[in-house]
Structures are given as structure tokens and as C-alpha cells.
Amino acid sequence: MVFDRDAEWEALVTFACDTRPGAGLGVVSGRLRQGKTYLLKALTAALDGFCFGVQPAAQAESLRRLGDEFAQFTGVSPPNHWRGWEDAVDALLALGDRRPALVVVDEFPDLVRQSPALPSLIHSAYRRLRTTGRDNRARLLLSGSTLPVMRRLFSAASPLHGLADLELTLRPLDFRQAARFWGIDDPALALLVHAVVGGTPAYRRYAGDHALSGPDNFDAWVCRTVLNPRTPLFLEAHHLLQEETDHWDRALCHSALAAIASGCATQGKIAECLGTPLTDASRCLTLLRENGLLYSDHDAFRPNLIRLRIAEPLLAFEHATVWPCRSALEQRDAVEVWRHIRPVFDSAVAGPHFAQICRDWAMDFAGPDVFGARPVTVAHGSLPDPARRAGPDMEAEVVVRGGVGSRSRALLSVGVARWDEVMDLHHLEQLRHLLALLAARGEDVTHTRPACYSALGFTPALRAAEADGDVVLVDLHRLYRGRQADSVTVPGRR
Known part of the structure; x- marks a missing residue:
């Protein structure tokens, strides 16, 4: 079931079912865990489309996997005649020679890392379709979670620039949607839960079967989920930062997020807190902003003053409350640790989140x-x-x-x-x-x-x-x- 994505669903269906002649290209982006893959698989299932989910692999293995899945979808033998990605792209687009055909490539940036020439090959394939006048109505959707890479792939300097008919960003659920998604009727409890896990749909599954019955149950829920080393949420903030920042200085990123969570809101104050040159702090903060983990807001009365805030509530919760006592959580009872850090949560997390x-x-x-x-x-x-x-x-x-x-x-x-x-x-x-x-x-x-x-x-x-x-x-x-x-x-x- 696709929850509360009516506008996104309608845009995708309209793109995929467009009967006008000419191959179409769509772009779907958004941070990790927002449900892009779930939404696109539901779309391909509903419209009998083809979806290829990219995995980290060598170029030859990815091409082989694509061939096998393409053969299973079309009901023909694996295309051993493919010499490379140019043949593969032509074959995918050829699915739209007789009717509008949806083709999804999920986590496209991972494929470009393996095969940097792929954007140029896709551009050339679309140009050949236009010049030959073929009646092709393929609807190719390229999806990705790595926001800086997705922006570069469709920037003015990219071969794919100007080709996209649809550009869709999947954002976290807003606070009202999140309350409905979690099935929470009490506004106070809904806000507390949102201050911990935000509107990321995947985190409800990560929390498992631990039910929320009311505000009095919130502390026990935190101890059973986010502070429990046996649940996926316990290390999710670490994994999220690791995946979003790739191979950059993660230690500095963690420290920068901890400084912001403690109340430092400007680059200068963050650099001072970290004891690092402003240039190093600025590069780190730019990386976090580009990956959608930080927001930059102009002060309402002093526009030249830029305030930074953490975009993902789970990262704010982690770095304001859990980060200083993570080793204690692995050795002591979570209830005892939470009792100690709960006042910090109220002042440094719940208060700013409420605002x-x-x-x-x-x-x-x-x-x-x-x-x-x-x-x-x-x-x-x-x-x-x-x-x-x-x-x-x-x-x-x-x-x-x-x-x-x-x-x-x-x-x-x-x-x-x-x-x-x-x-x-x-x-x-x-x-x-x-x-x-x-x-x-x-x-x-x-x-x-x-x-x-x-x-x-x-x-x-x-x-x-x-x-x-x-x-x-x-x-x-x-x-x-x-x-x-x-x-x-x-x-x-x-």
C-alpha cells in the first residue's frame, strides 16, 4: 500500500501513461529511506513495467544482471549479443516501440559510478530515436538517493540536461502525515515520536512491533527501539551518515552535527566548537547540505545571518542525546541511560523540534x-x-x-x-x-x-x-x- 503519496503517484502515472509520440525521460530523487523504491515497484507492478534495481557491482556483473532480468521480463533468452551499455539502453527503449512502456532504473547513480559513459550513451540513444523518426514511446525513469550526484547528472554540464520531462523529489512525510502513518491520535505523542524519527516511512518498519499506546508509553518505546542495540534504529543515524557522505571525513561530520544539535547555528560558532579552521568546517557543512542532511535558513530580521539546522530528526536526536553516551548504552540498562539524558532531549531536541x-x-x-x-x-x-x-x-x-x-x-x-x-x-x-x-x-x-x-x-x-x-x-x-x-x-x- 502506498501511503499519502497521491500527488507523486499521479505525476508518475501521468508520465508513464502519456500516449504522445516520442521517448520520455523522468527523474525521481530523494534521500534514503523515503520509499522511492517501494513507490516505483508499485508503479511498475500496476502498469506492467520493467524495473531494474542497481546494486554495487562491477560493470560486467551489472550488465549481466540486467540482461537476465530483461530476458525474464520479455520471455526471451538472455541477450548474449549485447556488446555493452549502448546495446542495453537501445533494448530497454525498444520496449516502447509499440506502446507506452515504463522502464525504471532504480539507484541510477550507482550504475554511473560503474559506467561513467552511461549518461552520454542515453543521450545518444534518445538522439537516434529523434533523428530516425521511430514511433517510440518508452518512458524511462531514473531514480537515485545520492542528491549531489543526481543534481550533477542533470545539470547544465551533463549530457542528460534538458532531456527530462518529469523531475520528482520524494520528501519525508510532513508531521501530520507522519502521525497518521504511525497511527498516533494523541498530538503530544505524535510530536515526541516525530522529534525522534521524523517523517521517514522506513523507520516504522525499523521500530518493529513495539507499539505506542500513549504519551506515558513514549519513554519505554524509546528504550525498546532507538536505544536498543538489537534494533535497526540503534545504528541507523550512523549508517545514514555513512551512506550519504560516502568516503568523506565522517568523524568531522559527526562532530559538526553534534555542535549544531547543541545549539551552534552558524558556521563560525561551529568551527569554534570543533576547534577547526573555518575553511574545513565550511567544506564539511557544504557536504552535509548537498546531501540534504542540513538546511540553511536566513534569519528573518537579519538576512545576512545564515542559520544551520539538521534536516533529519533522527540525526538531531542522535547527536544531541545519544552520541555522548553511546558506549554506556552498550554496557548499561537503556532505561537508566534514558532517565539521565531525557532532560537533554526535552531542551535540545523536543523544544527546537516543536518550534x-x-x-x-x-x-x-x-x-x-x-x-x-x-x-x-x-x-x-x-x-x-x-x-x-x-x-x-x-x-x-x-x-x-x-x-x-x-x-x-x-x-x-x-x-x-x-x-x-x-x-x-x-x-x-x-x-x-x-x-x-x-x-x-x-x-x-x-x-x-x-x-x-x-x-x-x-x-x-x-x-x-x-x-x-x-x-x-x-x-x-x-x-x-x-x-x-x-x-x-x-x-x-x-
Whole structure:
């Protein structure tokens, strides 16, 4: 069963069933464990297509495997006459000589590593089809998890540039989809689980039969799964980094992720934490960004300030909580270790993750009525307070900008997010003070709505302020379910 991939499924079916003459080329990319292979196998099964899953091997072995699987699919003897990949590509495309025929090559970058000339051979095959005028309607889908390689394979410098009719990226499930996928009805439990495993579909299978019955069961679930050396999740963060970064300096990558998970958000602070030159830290961070493991976000109030955050929640969980005590987990009871690191999880993982979920909600689920216009950007913002020269910057975890009149990036909302606090009027006063500072700097705050996001709720006084239209309040129920007026329609597939 393909879960909640309606838009992706529709795009793939439309591409594969396109009856227009001419061979088509599609590209499917996405990080590991997102279900690309599962989706493509379901597609080929539904449309009677041919799917070849690449494995690390020598060129001759891969060509031999392809020949055997091609022969099994077509019902003819293995094509011993293939002299190389040029013949193989021609044979695959020839499946579309009489009708639209779906051909999938999964993990295509691994095949290019074995045979670097393959992109040029595919380009030449498509050019021959065009020049000979053959009525060919092959629909070739090339899939890959190595994001930098996939980008290079279809960049302007590649022979495949401009050939693709479809470019599809499979992303993790969003936080609402993930809750449904895990079968979790309680919003607090859903957010805690998402803070550990995110929206990667494969991790539910990795967790095995360990059930989640409610928030009180969360600690025991963590100990039985992510902290259990006998489950795949225990070493998944290590394997994920190993597979994504190939042969680069993994020790430095681990240390960089640990620095970010501890609160270092800029290149300079990370380099200082690592005790390494800025150039070395920058190369490491660039590698992690290219592989989709880090995001770079511009500060909402200071655009020249770039904040880094870990894209995969499991990596953030690992490096904030488990990394310092991994050897202890192999020697001591997981319950005892978790009791020691649970406060770190709450402050360094759950808190920042809650703030990110709030930003995701504002961007993807809040309708235009919530902030007065459709959000264009949602980001974290920070601003020095002249009254506290030696103190920390004022922070706003959810800063929403959007189009108002002729302004495309008007400040629609400034909000604070608190995972472990019941919010009161003093939070609203902090927001009003921040808005006054922004106005003094020349920011137009005429249409700006203060917003408070809390996992524990709000006092009656703050609820009264909401009723007067002075503040937008968002709790866990609104994040995960919301009122009809809050939400945009998100297509689902069960």
C-alpha cells in the first residue's frame, strides 16, 4: 500500500501513461529511506513495467544482471549479443516501440559510478530515436538517493540536461502525515515520536512491533527501539551518515552535527566548537547540505545571518542525546541511560523540534485568514535589544512574511514557541516589545500579528486577549488538526 503519496503517484502515472509520440525521460530523487523504491515497484507492478534495481557491482556483473532480468521480463533468452551499455539502453527503449512502456532504473547513480559513459550513451540513444523518426514511446525513469550526484547528472554540464520531462523529489512525510502513518491520535505523542524519527516511512518498519499506546508509553518505546542495540534504529543515524557522505571525513561530520544539535547555528560558532579552521568546517557543512542532511535558513530580521539546522530528526536526536553516551548504552540498562539524558532531549531536541513544527504549520497549513495573507516565508528571527547590551538577542521562533498590497514580503506575524511552558500575558508583552524594536529599525509592523505557540496551553488571560483579537494562539490540537479555516487541503493516500 502506498501511503499519502497521491500527488507523486499521479505525476508518475501521468508520465508513464502519456500516449504522445516520442521517448520520455523522468527523474525521481530523494534521500534514503523515503520509499522511492517501494513507490516505483508499485508503479511498475500496476502498469506492467520493467524495473531494474542497481546494486554495487562491477560493470560486467551489472550488465549481466540486467540482461537476465530483461530476458525474464520479455520471455526471451538472455541477450548474449549485447556488446555493452549502448546495446542495453537501445533494448530497454525498444520496449516502447509499440506502446507506452515504463522502464525504471532504480539507484541510477550507482550504475554511473560503474559506467561513467552511461549518461552520454542515453543521450545518444534518445538522439537516434529523434533523428530516425521511430514511433517510440518508452518512458524511462531514473531514480537515485545520492542528491549531489543526481543534481550533477542533470545539470547544465551533463549530457542528460534538458532531456527530462518529469523531475520528482520524494520528501519525508510532513508531521501530520507522519502521525497518521504511525497511527498516533494523541498530538503530544505524535510530536515526541516525530522529534525522534521524523517523517521517514522506513523507520516504522525499523521500530518493529513495539507499539505506542500513549504519551506515558513514549519513554519505554524509546528504550525498546532507538536505544536498543538489537534494533535497526540503534545504528541507523550512523549508517545514514555513512551512506550519504560516502568516503568523506565522517568523524568531522559527526562532530559538526553534534555542535549544531547543541545549539551552534552558524558556521563560525561551529568551527569554534570543533576547534577547526573555518575553511574545513565550511567544506564539511557544504557536504552535509548537498546531501540534504542540513538546511540553511536566513534569519528573518537579519538576512545576512545564515542559520544551520539538521534536516533529519533522527540525526538531531542522535547527536544531541545519544552520541555522548553511546558506549554506556552498550554496557548499561537503556532505561537508566534514558532517565539521565531525557532532560537533554526535552531542551535540545523536543523544544527546537516543536518550534520547527510550528514554522511548518504556519507555512503549509495556516490559511490566509490566520495571518491576513498567504505566507511566503516562515523563519526564525533574532534581534539585539539595545536595552540589554550584554544580554542575549531577542528571539522569535516563528516569523511569517507574505504579500500585502504591493509588498511581497510584509511582516505578517511574529511569534514565540514554547514546548514546556504554559504561556501568559508576559509572552505577549515580549512580542510587543520586539515589534517596537522592529518599528524603530524601520520595519512596517502595521499588519503584524503577535502569535504564541505552546505545547502546554495558555492562561485564561491570554485566551481573553485572543478573543479580543490581540494575539494568535496555536496549541498542539491546532497544529495537528486545526479548524477548517486554518488549514489548506493536503492530498492524502491511504
